[in-house]
Amino acid sequence: MKxxxxxxxxxxxxLHIGHYVGSIKNRLKLQNEGNYDEFFIMIADAQALTDNADxxxxxxxxxxxxxxxxxxxxxxxxxxxxxxQSQVSALTELTFYYANLVTVSRLQRNxxxxxxxxxxDFANSIPVGFFxxxxxxxxxxxxxxxxxxxVGVDQLPMIEQTKEIxxxxxxxxGDTLVEPNATLPTNEASMRLxxxxxxxxxxxxxxxxxxxxxxxxELKEKVFRMYTDPLHIKVEDKGHIIGNTVFTxxxxxxxxxxxxxxxxxxxxxxxxxxxxxxxxxxxxKIKKFLFNILNxxxxxxxxxxxYYENNLEEVYNILKEGSMYAxxxxxxxxxxxxxxxxxxxxxxxxxxxxxx
Ligand code: TRP
Numbered sequence: 001m002k003x004x005x006x007x008x009x010x011x012x013x014x015l016h017i018g019h020y021v022g023s024i025k026n027r028l029k030l031q032n033e034g035n036y037d038e039f040f041i042m043i044a045d046a047q048a049l050t051d052n053a054d055x056x057x058x059x060x061x062x063x064x065x066x067x068x069x070x071x072x073x074x075x076x077x078x079x080x081x082x083x084x085q086s087q088v089s090a091l092t093e094l095t096f097y098y099a100n101l102v103t104v105s106r107l108q109r110n111x112x113x114x115x116x117x118x119x120x121d122f123a124n125s126i127p128v129g130f131f132x133x134x135x136x137x138x139x140x141x142x143x144x145x146x147x148x149x150x151v152g153v154d155q156l157p158m159i160e161q162t163k164e165i166x167x168x169x170x171x172x173x174g175d176t177l178v179e180p181n182a183t184l185p186t187n188e189a190s191m192r193l194x195x196x197x198x199x200x201x202x203x204x205x206x207x208x209x210x211x212x213x214x215x216x217x218e219l220k221e222k223v224f225r226m227y228t229d230p231l232h233i234k235v236e237d238k239g240h241i242i243g244n245t246v247f248t249x250x251x252x253x254x255x256x257x258x259x260x261x262x263x264x265x266x267x268x269x270x271x272x273x274x275x276x277x278x279x280x281x282x283x284x285k286i287k288k289f290l291f292n293i294l295n296x297x298x299x300x301x302x303x304x305x306x307y308y309e310n311n312l313e314e315v316y317n318i319l320k321e322g323s324m325y326a327x328x329x330x331x332x333x334x335x336x337x338x339x340x341x342x343x344x345x346x347x348x349x350x351x352x353x354x355x356x
Contacts, residue, residue, distance in 0.1 A: 002147075003037050004039075004040075004146045005027075005039045005148045005149070005150065006042065006141055006144050007023065008044045008047075009044060009066060010044045011059055011065070012204075014066070015069040015212050016210055016211050017210045017294070017297075018209070020212060021252045022191060028073065031074075031075065034079070036148070038081070039079060039080040039081065040083065040326060041082050041083075042085050042140060043066050043085060045059050048062075050133050051120060053129075065213075068309065071304065072301045072305040073301055073304075083323040084323050090330035090333070091140055092139075093334055094330075094337060095136040097337065098135050098138055098139060098169070099132060099135050101165050101169060101172075102164075102165065107131060107132060112154050112156075112157045117130075117131075137162065138166075141180050142178065144330065145178040146180050149182050151182050151183075152185070162179075163180065166178065169340075173337075187252060188251070189249075193249070195245075196227065196245060198245045210222050212301055213302075214298065216295060223287050223290055223291040224287055226245050226249075228245065232283060235279075235282040238279045239276040239277055239279065240277070241276065246283070247273065249294075250269055250286070253294060254289075254290075254293055258289075261292070262292040
C-alpha cells in the first residue's frame with residue numbers, strides 16, 4: 001500500500017506557535033524522514049468560508065500568509081505539494097455524494113463542531129456549510145487516498161467521520177476509498193498549547209497568540225507578560241507548575257540541550273520544576289529561559305520569511321502548481337467514485353454500453 005500524507009489549515013489568520021508544536025513540527029519530521037509516496041498540505045479556504053461567508057477578503061489575504069508561514073518553517077515544496085482547497089473542484093463534488101452517507105444526528109454528535117458552534121454563538125443560525133464541514137473534510141482526505149493525517153487532537157472527530165464514510169462507501173459501492181489514520185503529537189503539552197494569558201485556546205480575537213512571524217521584541221513582550229502562578233509573589237515563595245503557562249510552554253518546547261546553552265544551573269526540565277516548586281526561582285528567570293528557547297526557534301524562520309516576502313511570485317507559483325497537481329489527483333479519485341456509484345455515464349460510453 002502507498003503511504004500518502006495529507007493535512008491542512010484554515011487560512012483565517014497567520015499561524016501561531018500552537019500550530020507549530022501541534023501539527024507542523026510533526027509534518028517537518030515526516031517530511032525529513034521521507035517515508036512516503038506523496039505528501040499534500042492543503043490551505044483550507046473553502047472550509048474557512050463555511051463560517052466566514054461574509055468576509056472573503058480575510059480568507060484571501062491569509063492564503064499567502066499561511067503559505068509563507070509553511071515555507072519559512074521549512075516545508076519544502078519539492079517534497080510536499082501545497083495547494084488551495086477551493087481550486088480543486090472535485091472536492092465539492094465528492095462532498096455532495098458523501099453527504100448521502102451521513103445522518104444529521106451523526107453530525108450533531110461531532111464534539112469539535114459542537115464546541116465551535118458554541119464559541120461562535122451560532123445558536124439557531126448555524127450555516128449548513130459549517131455544520132457539514134466534517135463531510136467536506138472527508139472529501140479532502142479521501143480524494144488523495146491519504147492514509148496518514150497529521151493533526152491536532154481537536155481533529156480526531158473529523159478523522160472518525162471520514163473512516164465511517166469510507167466504510168459505508170466501500171460497503172455500498174465496492175472497495176474504492178482508503179481509510180485514514182490520524183498521527184498526533186506525542187508530547188501532551190503540544191496538543192493543546194494555551195494562550196499566553198493561560199486561556200485554553202489561542203485565538204486571534206482574544207489577542208493571546210504568539211505568531212510565527214512575531215519579531216524578537218514582540219516575542220519578548222509576550223513571553224514577559226505570560227500568565228504564571230498568581231500565588232508566587234516573592235521569589236522565595238513556593239511556585240506551582242500546574243496551570244502555569246510558562247511551564248506548559250517549556251513542556252512543549254524545551255529540550256535538555258537548551259539548559260547547557262541558556263540555563264546551566266540545571267540539566268533538565270524536571271530539575272528546574274523541582275527547584276521552582278521549592279521556592280527561590282523568580283518568574284523573570286523562567287520567562288527569560290523560555291524567551292531564549294522560542295527565539296532560537298523563530299530566528300531562522302524570520303530570515304526565511306524575509307526571503308519569501310521579497311519573492312512572492314515564487315510562493316504564488318508553488319501554490320499554483322500544487323493546486324493543479326492536486327486537481328489532477330482528485331479528479332482521478334472522483335472518476336473512480338463515479339464509476340463505483342454507477343454515474344459514469346459518459347466515460348467510455350458506459351451508459352450506452354449497458355444496452356449493447
Ligand atoms: N479542519 C482543519 C483545521 O481546522 C483544516 C482541514 C481541512 C484539514 N481539511 C483537512 C486537516 C483535511 C486535515 C485534513 O485546522
